[in-house]
Amino acid sequence: MAFLDNSGDIILDAVLTDVGRKRMADGKFKITKFGLGDDEVNYGQYNPSHTSGSAYYDLEIMQTPVLEAATSINSNINYGLITLPDLELLYLPVLEFNEKTASGITEINITRYNNMFLVAANTETQTEIGNLGLGINSLLASNSSPAVGIIWESGLNTADKAATENNRSTMIVNKNLLDRTFILNADNKFIDGTLGFSAGSTSNSVKTDGDNTLVVDVGYGSSYATAIGSSAEIEGFNTFRVEGAMNMIVDNTGGDSDIYSAILGPRGTIAALNLSIPEELTSKVAGTRSRLYNDYGTIGQSSDTVFGSGGTSIEYDYVDTTIYVQGTSSGATLQIPIRIIRQSAS
Secondary structure: OOEEOOOOOOOOOOOOOHHHHHHHHOOOOOOOOOOOEOOOOOHHHOOOOOOOOHHHOOHHHHOOOEEOOOOOHHHHOOOEOOOOOOOOOOOOOEEEEOOOOOOOOOOOEOOOEOOEEEEEOOHHHHHHHHHOOOOOOOEEOOOOOOOOEEEEEEEOOOOOOOOOHHHHHHHHHOOOOOOOEEEEEEEOOOOOEEEOEOOOOOOOEEEEOOOOOEEEEOOEOOOOEOOOEEOOOOOOEEEEEEEOEEEEOOOOOOOOHHHOOOOOOOEEEEEEEEEEOOHHHHOOOOOOOOHHHHHHOEEEEEHHHHHOOOOOOOEEEEEEEEEEEEEOOOOOEEEEEEEEEEEEEO
């Protein structure tokens, strides 16, 4: 990685991908689309109190070195700029994990441990993690009848707009920002199927009744979905589609619905995710360790090292990966950190 000094000058630095170079060599190169990003910009440096006046408010931002162009989209643009035809939009949806511990939510979600969602490779591993007594919960991979999942919500995460049904309609639904589906990109070495809330019915919802009591009127689909194709953005990743259920968690009595929702303002949809992993990753202690743990992960780690559990003799193998999520209507993105873990010794 390198930086370009852009102080005082406008600099354009561009590189071609392998496909671009091939098309140029064939005489067929033509720019039809381009992407812009501002990953290196810290907008917190904007200083409206600068003593020299308004011309200097963005001085620190303008003098920040920019990243040198790279051919890999995920090493160069993680938060791409988008074009919006509606110039009156004041708020855009974001995606946020729901890790609330309120009664009702704990029945459908899992929370992160050391910022990772733990995916147990088999029931043996999930049981041992539960037996640690540390309050760590994990998702059981390839579970045919899951009770919990990784939960996220879309919506306007601002306290400036109340989480009412009317605001949801006017600021999300009527603006075509309702994410009815989400596109996921996952590494094909570690993830071979996804399972979300049941599809095909707009009546499926998570909501609050008149007393702001949570009502989960949605269940998981009947089978894991395979990839809809290879990722167009990340080599070695596959693309999956997950449905969103209507997120009707609204403020009915005094604005206390945030005990259930991770979104401060109007909510759009809510989604759940369970994962299927390749069978070779699911072997128990008596089975054969997959080479994927050796090649891409960490093997034979003590329970004390992995969980700080007081020196038990249990050992684990694990491999880390990231799933990239994008709302199909809003374009909002989310990265899901995953640790696939198996008990390797007792």
